[in-house]
Amino acid sequence: MTVSIQISHDFGPFRLDTAFQAGPGLTALFGRSGSGKTTVINAVAGLLTPQQGNITVAGRVLFDSAAGINLPAHKRRVGYVFQDARLFPHMTVAQNLRYGKRFNHRPGPLPESEVIDMLGIGGLLSRRPTALSGGEKQRVAIGRALLSAPDILLLDEPLAALDATRKDEILPYLERLRDQARLPILYVSHAMTEVARLANTLVLLQDGTVRRAGPVTNLLSDPDLAPLIGLREAGSILTARVLAHHDDGLTELQTAGGHLHLPRLSAATGSTLRIRIPAHEVMLALTPPQGISALNVLPAVVDQIREGSGPGVLLRLATGPDYILARITRRSATALGLRPGTRCHAIVKSVSVAQGDVSGPDQSSA
Numbered sequence: 001m002t003v004s005i006q007i008s009h010d011f012g013p014f015r016l017d018t019a020f021q022a023g024p025g026l027t028a029l030f031g032r033s034g035s036g037k038t039t040v041i042n043a044v045a046g047l048l049t050p051q052q053g054n055i056t057v058a059g060r061v062l063f064d065s066a067a068g069i070n071l072p073a074h075k076r077r078v079g080y081v082f083q084d085a086r087l088f089p090h091m092t093v094a095q096n097l098r099y100g101k102r103f104n105h106r107p108g109p110l111p112e113s114e115v116i117d118m119l120g121i122g123g124l125l126s127r128r129p130t131a132l133s134g135g136e137k138q139r140v141a142i143g144r145a146l147l148s149a150p151d152i153l154l155l156d157e158p159l160a161a162l163d164a165t166r167k168d169e170i171l172p173y174l175e176r177l178r179d180q181a182r183l184p185i186l187y188v189s190h191a192m193t194e195v196a197r198l199a200n201t202l203v204l205l206q207d208g209t210v211r212r213a214g215p216v217t218n219l220l221s222d223p224d225l226a227p228l229i230g231l232r233e234a235g236s237i238l239t240a241r242v243l244a245h246h247d248d249g250l251t252e253l254q255t256a257g258g259h260l261h262l263p264r265l266s267a268a269t270g271s272t273l274r275i276r277i278p279a280h281e282v283m284l285a286l287t288p289p290q291g292i293s294a295l296n297v298l299p300a301v302v303d304q305i306r307e308g309s310g311p312g313v314l315l316r317l318a319t320g321p322d323y324i325l326a327r328i329t330r331r332s333a334t335a336l337g338l339r340p341g342t343r344c345h346a347i348v349k350s351v352s353v354a355q356g357d358v359s360g361p362d363q364s365s366a
Protein backbone atom coordinates (compact mmCIF):
# COMPACT_ATOMS: atom_id res chain seq x y z
CA MET A 1 0.00 0.00 0.00
CA THR A 2 1.20 3.50 -0.83
CA VAL A 3 -0.02 5.17 2.36
CA SER A 4 -0.34 3.54 5.74
CA ILE A 5 -1.57 5.50 8.75
CA GLN A 6 -2.13 4.32 12.30
CA ILE A 7 -2.18 7.10 14.87
CA SER A 8 -3.58 7.87 18.30
CA HIS A 9 -3.72 11.23 20.00
CA ASP A 10 -5.62 12.37 23.05
CA PHE A 11 -6.64 16.03 23.05
CA GLY A 12 -8.63 15.60 26.28
CA PRO A 13 -12.21 16.10 25.16
CA PHE A 14 -11.39 14.57 21.74
CA ARG A 15 -9.47 11.40 21.06
CA LEU A 16 -8.15 10.49 17.61
CA ASP A 17 -7.62 6.77 17.09
CA THR A 18 -7.30 6.24 13.38
CA ALA A 19 -5.93 3.52 11.14
CA PHE A 20 -6.30 3.08 7.38
CA GLN A 21 -4.34 2.32 4.25
CA ALA A 22 -4.70 3.95 0.87
CA GLY A 23 -3.50 3.01 -2.58
CA PRO A 24 -2.76 5.29 -5.50
CA GLY A 25 -5.41 7.72 -6.69
CA LEU A 26 -7.55 9.99 -4.54
CA THR A 27 -8.53 8.96 -1.03
CA ALA A 28 -11.28 11.10 0.47
CA LEU A 29 -11.41 11.61 4.22
CA PHE A 30 -15.08 12.22 4.83
CA GLY A 31 -16.92 12.93 8.05
CA ARG A 32 -18.87 15.51 9.98
CA SER A 33 -17.24 18.66 11.23
CA GLY A 34 -14.93 17.77 14.12
CA SER A 35 -14.58 14.08 13.18
CA GLY A 36 -10.78 14.45 12.89
CA LYS A 37 -10.11 14.83 9.15
CA THR A 38 -7.74 17.80 9.33
CA THR A 39 -5.98 16.36 12.37
CA VAL A 40 -5.13 13.24 10.34
CA ILE A 41 -3.57 15.15 7.45
CA ASN A 42 -1.77 17.49 9.84
CA ALA A 43 -0.16 14.40 11.36
CA VAL A 44 0.92 13.22 7.89
CA ALA A 45 2.35 16.69 7.14
CA GLY A 46 4.27 16.78 10.42
CA LEU A 47 2.25 19.69 11.82
CA LEU A 48 1.00 17.50 14.67
CA THR A 49 3.04 14.82 16.44
CA PRO A 50 0.68 12.04 17.52
CA GLN A 51 1.29 10.46 20.91
CA GLN A 52 1.45 7.01 19.30
CA GLY A 53 1.51 5.32 15.93
CA ASN A 54 3.22 5.23 12.58
CA ILE A 55 2.86 6.86 9.17
CA THR A 56 4.43 5.48 6.00
CA VAL A 57 4.15 7.09 2.56
CA ALA A 58 5.55 5.47 -0.60
CA GLY A 59 7.85 3.21 1.42
CA ARG A 60 9.29 6.01 3.61
CA VAL A 61 8.57 5.99 7.33
CA LEU A 62 7.60 9.56 8.24
CA PHE A 63 6.69 8.80 11.81
CA ASP A 64 7.06 5.82 14.11
CA SER A 65 6.63 6.51 17.81
CA ALA A 66 8.00 3.09 18.83
CA ALA A 67 11.16 3.50 16.73
CA GLY A 68 11.60 7.16 17.67
CA ILE A 69 11.24 8.35 14.05
CA ASN A 70 9.63 11.75 13.48
CA LEU A 71 10.77 13.46 10.28
CA PRO A 72 10.44 17.25 10.38
CA ALA A 73 7.75 18.71 8.11
CA HIS A 74 10.20 19.96 5.47
CA LYS A 75 11.70 16.48 5.01
CA ARG A 76 8.38 14.66 4.62
CA ARG A 77 7.91 15.34 0.89
CA VAL A 78 4.27 16.31 1.26
CA GLY A 79 2.45 18.92 -0.80
CA TYR A 80 -0.21 20.60 1.35
CA VAL A 81 -2.99 22.71 -0.16
CA PHE A 82 -5.15 24.56 2.36
CA GLN A 83 -8.74 25.85 2.08
CA ASP A 84 -7.39 29.29 1.28
CA ALA A 85 -4.65 29.11 -1.33
CA ARG A 86 -2.00 30.98 0.76
CA LEU A 87 -0.09 32.22 -2.28
CA PHE A 88 2.65 34.80 -1.77
CA PRO A 89 0.90 38.08 -2.65
CA HIS A 90 4.08 39.92 -3.74
CA MET A 91 5.04 37.22 -6.26
CA THR A 92 3.61 36.47 -9.70
CA VAL A 93 2.02 33.11 -10.43
CA ALA A 94 5.25 31.98 -12.14
CA GLN A 95 7.30 32.98 -9.07
CA ASN A 96 4.84 31.24 -6.75
CA LEU A 97 5.16 28.07 -8.83
CA ARG A 98 8.95 28.29 -8.85
CA TYR A 99 8.94 28.70 -5.08
CA GLY A 100 7.64 25.14 -4.90
CA LYS A 101 10.84 23.91 -6.58
CA ARG A 102 13.17 26.01 -4.47
CA PHE A 103 13.73 23.53 -1.68
CA ASN A 104 14.24 20.35 -3.60
CA HIS A 105 16.45 19.07 -6.35
CA ARG A 106 14.51 15.94 -7.21
CA PRO A 107 12.29 15.70 -10.28
CA GLY A 108 8.59 16.08 -9.42
CA PRO A 109 5.83 13.66 -10.44
CA LEU A 110 5.25 15.79 -13.57
CA PRO A 111 7.45 18.29 -15.44
CA GLU A 112 6.57 21.96 -14.96
CA SER A 113 5.08 22.35 -18.43
CA GLU A 114 2.72 19.42 -17.82
CA VAL A 115 1.67 20.79 -14.43
CA ILE A 116 0.88 24.17 -16.00
CA ASP A 117 -1.01 22.52 -18.83
CA MET A 118 -2.94 20.09 -16.62
CA LEU A 119 -4.10 22.90 -14.31
CA GLY A 120 -4.80 25.36 -17.15
CA ILE A 121 -2.71 28.13 -15.59
CA GLY A 122 -0.46 28.96 -18.57
CA GLY A 123 -2.34 32.23 -19.21
CA LEU A 124 -1.97 33.40 -15.61
CA LEU A 125 1.81 33.20 -15.14
CA SER A 126 2.52 36.94 -15.09
CA ARG A 127 -0.42 37.84 -12.82
CA ARG A 128 -0.27 38.41 -9.10
CA PRO A 129 -2.65 36.49 -6.77
CA THR A 130 -4.89 39.55 -6.25
CA ALA A 131 -5.80 39.32 -9.96
CA LEU A 132 -6.93 35.69 -9.71
CA SER A 133 -10.33 34.17 -8.93
CA GLY A 134 -10.61 31.81 -5.95
CA GLY A 135 -10.58 28.78 -8.25
CA GLU A 136 -7.53 30.04 -10.15
CA LYS A 137 -5.69 30.63 -6.87
CA GLN A 138 -6.39 27.06 -5.80
CA ARG A 139 -5.12 25.70 -9.13
CA VAL A 140 -1.89 27.67 -8.69
CA ALA A 141 -1.57 26.42 -5.09
CA ILE A 142 -1.95 22.83 -6.34
CA GLY A 143 0.67 23.51 -9.02
CA ARG A 144 3.08 24.92 -6.45
CA ALA A 145 2.57 21.88 -4.23
CA LEU A 146 3.13 19.49 -7.16
CA LEU A 147 6.35 21.23 -8.19
CA SER A 148 7.82 20.66 -4.74
CA ALA A 149 8.19 17.01 -5.88
CA PRO A 150 6.00 15.52 -3.14
CA ASP A 151 5.39 11.82 -2.53
CA ILE A 152 1.82 12.68 -1.50
CA LEU A 153 -0.61 15.58 -1.93
CA LEU A 154 -2.75 16.67 1.02
CA LEU A 155 -5.78 18.75 0.05
CA ASP A 156 -7.80 20.16 2.96
CA GLU A 157 -11.24 21.14 1.62
CA PRO A 158 -9.72 22.99 -1.33
CA LEU A 159 -13.18 24.01 -2.59
CA ALA A 160 -14.64 25.14 0.74
CA ALA A 161 -14.04 28.85 0.14
CA LEU A 162 -15.46 28.81 -3.42
CA ASP A 163 -19.01 29.47 -4.59
CA ALA A 164 -20.92 26.84 -6.59
CA THR A 165 -19.86 28.20 -10.00
CA ARG A 166 -16.17 28.25 -9.06
CA LYS A 167 -16.47 24.74 -7.62
CA ASP A 168 -17.85 23.44 -10.91
CA GLU A 169 -15.01 25.20 -12.71
CA ILE A 170 -12.24 23.58 -10.68
CA LEU A 171 -13.63 20.02 -10.39
CA PRO A 172 -12.47 18.94 -13.90
CA TYR A 173 -8.92 20.04 -12.97
CA LEU A 174 -9.08 17.93 -9.83
CA GLU A 175 -10.21 14.97 -11.97
CA ARG A 176 -7.18 15.46 -14.19
CA LEU A 177 -4.94 15.79 -11.15
CA ARG A 178 -6.28 12.49 -9.81
CA ASP A 179 -5.75 10.73 -13.14
CA GLN A 180 -2.43 12.25 -14.20
CA ALA A 181 -0.40 13.22 -11.13
CA ARG A 182 0.84 9.69 -10.39
CA LEU A 183 0.91 10.18 -6.64
CA PRO A 184 -1.50 9.47 -3.81
CA ILE A 185 -3.84 12.28 -2.79
CA LEU A 186 -5.52 12.60 0.60
CA TYR A 187 -8.54 14.86 0.11
CA VAL A 188 -10.47 16.19 3.10
CA SER A 189 -14.10 17.00 2.47
CA HIS A 190 -17.50 17.01 4.04
CA ALA A 191 -19.26 17.46 0.68
CA MET A 192 -20.48 14.12 -0.63
CA THR A 193 -20.96 15.46 -4.17
CA GLU A 194 -17.19 16.14 -4.36
CA VAL A 195 -16.31 12.80 -2.83
CA ALA A 196 -18.59 10.87 -5.20
CA ARG A 197 -17.10 12.68 -8.15
CA LEU A 198 -13.42 12.45 -7.22
CA ALA A 199 -12.62 9.63 -4.81
CA ASN A 200 -11.23 6.20 -5.58
CA THR A 201 -11.02 5.25 -1.91
CA LEU A 202 -13.20 6.54 0.90
CA VAL A 203 -12.32 6.77 4.59
CA LEU A 204 -15.38 7.49 6.71
CA LEU A 205 -14.41 9.16 9.96
CA GLN A 206 -16.68 9.43 12.97
CA ASP A 207 -15.64 10.92 16.32
CA GLY A 208 -11.93 10.41 15.64
CA THR A 209 -12.13 6.80 14.49
CA VAL A 210 -12.42 5.17 11.08
CA ARG A 211 -15.92 3.81 10.73
CA ARG A 212 -15.11 2.19 7.34
CA ALA A 213 -12.46 2.50 4.65
CA GLY A 214 -12.49 0.97 1.18
CA PRO A 215 -13.28 1.48 -2.50
CA VAL A 216 -15.74 4.34 -2.87
CA THR A 217 -18.21 2.26 -4.92
CA ASN A 218 -18.56 -0.34 -2.15
CA LEU A 219 -19.06 2.16 0.64
CA LEU A 220 -21.51 4.40 -1.21
CA SER A 221 -23.75 1.46 -2.08
CA ASP A 222 -23.82 0.17 1.50
CA PRO A 223 -27.21 1.05 3.04
CA ASP A 224 -25.79 0.72 6.57
CA LEU A 225 -23.43 3.63 5.94
CA ALA A 226 -26.05 5.91 4.41
CA PRO A 227 -27.10 7.47 7.75
CA LEU A 228 -23.47 8.46 8.37
CA ILE A 229 -23.09 9.86 4.86
CA GLY A 230 -26.43 11.66 5.14
CA LEU A 231 -29.69 10.18 3.88
CA ARG A 232 -30.34 13.05 1.50
CA GLU A 233 -26.88 12.61 -0.03
CA ALA A 234 -26.95 8.81 -0.21
CA GLY A 235 -26.45 7.39 -3.66
CA SER A 236 -24.28 5.01 -5.61
CA ILE A 237 -21.67 5.60 -8.27
CA LEU A 238 -21.05 3.41 -11.31
CA THR A 239 -18.82 3.34 -14.33
CA ALA A 240 -20.51 3.90 -17.70
CA ARG A 241 -19.24 3.92 -21.27
CA VAL A 242 -20.50 6.35 -23.90
CA LEU A 243 -22.14 4.18 -26.56
CA ALA A 244 -23.65 6.73 -28.94
CA HIS A 245 -24.86 10.30 -29.39
CA HIS A 246 -28.32 10.12 -30.97
CA ASP A 247 -29.91 12.61 -33.35
CA ASP A 248 -32.70 13.45 -30.90
CA GLY A 249 -30.17 15.01 -28.49
CA LEU A 250 -29.70 12.05 -26.17
CA THR A 251 -26.46 10.28 -25.29
CA GLU A 252 -26.67 6.53 -24.69
CA LEU A 253 -24.50 5.09 -21.91
CA GLN A 254 -23.74 1.49 -21.18
CA THR A 255 -23.49 0.39 -17.55
CA ALA A 256 -22.94 -3.18 -16.40
CA GLY A 257 -26.65 -3.36 -15.53
CA GLY A 258 -28.12 -1.88 -18.71
CA HIS A 259 -28.31 1.18 -20.92
CA LEU A 260 -29.14 4.74 -19.81
CA HIS A 261 -30.11 7.74 -21.94
CA LEU A 262 -29.12 11.23 -20.79
CA PRO A 263 -29.35 14.70 -22.32
CA ARG A 264 -26.45 15.07 -24.74
CA LEU A 265 -23.02 14.82 -23.08
CA SER A 266 -19.84 16.25 -24.53
CA ALA A 267 -17.78 13.11 -23.78
CA ALA A 268 -16.53 11.21 -26.84
CA THR A 269 -18.08 7.93 -27.93
CA GLY A 270 -16.17 5.09 -26.28
CA SER A 271 -15.00 7.18 -23.30
CA THR A 272 -15.57 6.09 -19.74
CA LEU A 273 -17.56 8.15 -17.27
CA ARG A 274 -18.35 8.02 -13.61
CA ILE A 275 -22.06 8.43 -12.94
CA ARG A 276 -23.86 9.05 -9.68
CA ILE A 277 -27.40 7.91 -9.02
CA PRO A 278 -28.89 9.53 -5.88
CA ALA A 279 -30.97 7.06 -3.86
CA HIS A 280 -34.00 9.38 -3.78
CA GLU A 281 -33.98 9.54 -7.62
CA VAL A 282 -34.78 5.82 -7.98
CA MET A 283 -38.35 4.44 -8.10
CA LEU A 284 -39.27 0.76 -8.17
CA ALA A 285 -41.78 -1.27 -10.17
CA LEU A 286 -42.46 -5.01 -10.01
CA THR A 287 -43.26 -5.28 -13.71
CA PRO A 288 -41.60 -3.49 -16.63
CA PRO A 289 -43.23 -0.05 -16.48
CA GLN A 290 -45.28 1.00 -19.51
CA GLY A 291 -46.92 4.27 -20.40
CA ILE A 292 -44.50 6.41 -18.39
CA SER A 293 -42.11 9.04 -19.65
CA ALA A 294 -39.05 7.76 -17.79
CA LEU A 295 -36.36 6.60 -20.22
CA ASN A 296 -34.07 4.86 -17.82
CA VAL A 297 -35.25 1.56 -16.44
CA LEU A 298 -32.79 -1.07 -15.23
CA PRO A 299 -33.75 -4.65 -14.36
CA ALA A 300 -32.75 -5.23 -10.73
CA VAL A 301 -32.89 -7.67 -7.84
CA VAL A 302 -33.36 -6.48 -4.24
CA ASP A 303 -30.17 -7.38 -2.39
CA GLN A 304 -30.56 -5.69 1.01
CA ILE A 305 -33.21 -3.70 2.80
CA ARG A 306 -32.44 -1.29 5.62
CA GLU A 307 -35.22 0.13 7.70
CA GLY A 308 -34.59 3.22 9.79
CA SER A 309 -36.75 4.87 12.41
CA GLY A 310 -38.43 7.20 9.89
CA PRO A 311 -40.93 6.54 7.10
CA GLY A 312 -38.25 5.62 4.53
CA VAL A 313 -36.34 2.45 3.72
CA LEU A 314 -33.10 2.07 1.83
CA LEU A 315 -32.68 -0.75 -0.61
CA ARG A 316 -29.52 -2.01 -2.22
CA LEU A 317 -30.37 -3.29 -5.69
CA ALA A 318 -28.18 -5.50 -7.83
CA THR A 319 -28.22 -4.35 -11.44
CA GLY A 320 -25.97 -6.89 -13.10
CA PRO A 321 -22.69 -6.83 -11.14
CA ASP A 322 -23.28 -3.23 -9.97
CA TYR A 323 -25.24 -2.06 -6.97
CA ILE A 324 -27.48 0.97 -6.80
CA LEU A 325 -29.28 2.42 -3.79
CA ALA A 326 -32.96 3.32 -3.74
CA ARG A 327 -34.78 5.25 -1.03
CA ILE A 328 -38.52 4.73 -0.97
CA THR A 329 -41.21 4.83 1.71
CA ARG A 330 -41.70 1.89 4.02
CA ARG A 331 -45.35 1.94 2.94
CA SER A 332 -44.36 1.39 -0.72
CA ALA A 333 -41.86 -1.33 0.20
CA THR A 334 -44.59 -3.17 2.13
CA ALA A 335 -47.19 -2.68 -0.61
CA LEU A 336 -44.80 -4.11 -3.21
CA GLY A 337 -43.79 -6.98 -0.89
CA LEU A 338 -40.11 -6.22 -1.41
CA ARG A 339 -37.62 -8.54 0.23
CA PRO A 340 -34.11 -9.74 -0.62
CA GLY A 341 -34.34 -11.67 -3.89
CA THR A 342 -37.37 -9.78 -5.27
CA ARG A 343 -36.96 -9.07 -8.99
CA CYS A 344 -37.97 -5.54 -9.90
CA HIS A 345 -37.28 -2.63 -12.24
CA ALA A 346 -35.40 0.46 -11.09
CA ILE A 347 -36.67 3.65 -12.70
CA VAL A 348 -33.80 6.12 -12.58
CA LYS A 349 -35.10 9.68 -12.62
CA SER A 350 -31.81 11.57 -12.66
CA VAL A 351 -28.11 10.88 -12.97
CA SER A 352 -25.10 13.15 -12.57
CA VAL A 353 -22.00 12.61 -14.62
CA ALA A 354 -18.27 13.17 -14.11
CA GLN A 355 -15.13 12.27 -16.01
CA GLY A 356 -13.25 9.10 -15.22
CA ASP A 357 -13.61 5.59 -14.07
CA VAL A 358 -14.72 4.87 -10.52
CA SER A 359 -11.71 2.68 -9.91
CA GLY A 360 -9.24 5.21 -11.36
CA PRO A 361 -6.52 4.41 -13.88
CA ASP A 362 -3.94 3.54 -11.25
CA GLN A 363 -6.14 1.23 -9.24
CA SER A 364 -6.55 -1.41 -11.91
CA SER A 365 -2.99 -2.51 -11.33
CA ALA A 366 -3.10 -2.08 -7.54
Ligand SMILES: Nc1ncnc2c1ncn2[C@@H]1O[C@H](COP(=O)(O)OP(=O)(O)OP(=O)(O)O)[C@@H](O)[C@H]1O
Nearest residue numbers: 011014031032033034035036037038039040188190
Ligand atom coordinates in the same frame (compact mmCIF):
# COMPACT_ATOMS: atom_id res chain seq x y z
N1 LIG B 1 -4.47 21.31 18.92
C1 LIG B 1 -5.66 20.90 19.38
N2 LIG B 1 -5.97 20.95 20.69
C2 LIG B 1 -7.14 20.51 21.17
N3 LIG B 1 -8.11 19.97 20.39
C3 LIG B 1 -7.86 19.88 19.07
C4 LIG B 1 -6.63 20.34 18.49
N4 LIG B 1 -6.68 20.11 17.14
C5 LIG B 1 -7.89 19.56 16.90
N5 LIG B 1 -8.59 19.42 18.06
C6 LIG B 1 -9.94 18.86 18.18
O1 LIG B 1 -9.98 17.68 17.42
C7 LIG B 1 -11.28 17.52 16.86
C8 LIG B 1 -11.15 17.23 15.37
O2 LIG B 1 -10.74 18.41 14.69
P1 LIG B 1 -10.47 18.42 13.13
O3 LIG B 1 -10.14 19.82 12.76
O4 LIG B 1 -9.48 17.37 12.81
O5 LIG B 1 -11.90 18.01 12.56
P2 LIG B 1 -12.41 18.03 11.05
O6 LIG B 1 -13.09 16.73 10.84
O7 LIG B 1 -11.29 18.39 10.14
O8 LIG B 1 -13.47 19.20 11.13
P3 LIG B 1 -13.90 20.32 10.06
O9 LIG B 1 -14.64 19.59 8.98
O10 LIG B 1 -14.79 21.22 10.85
O11 LIG B 1 -12.64 20.99 9.60
C9 LIG B 1 -12.06 18.76 17.17
O12 LIG B 1 -12.91 18.48 18.29
C10 LIG B 1 -10.99 19.75 17.56
O13 LIG B 1 -11.47 20.70 18.47
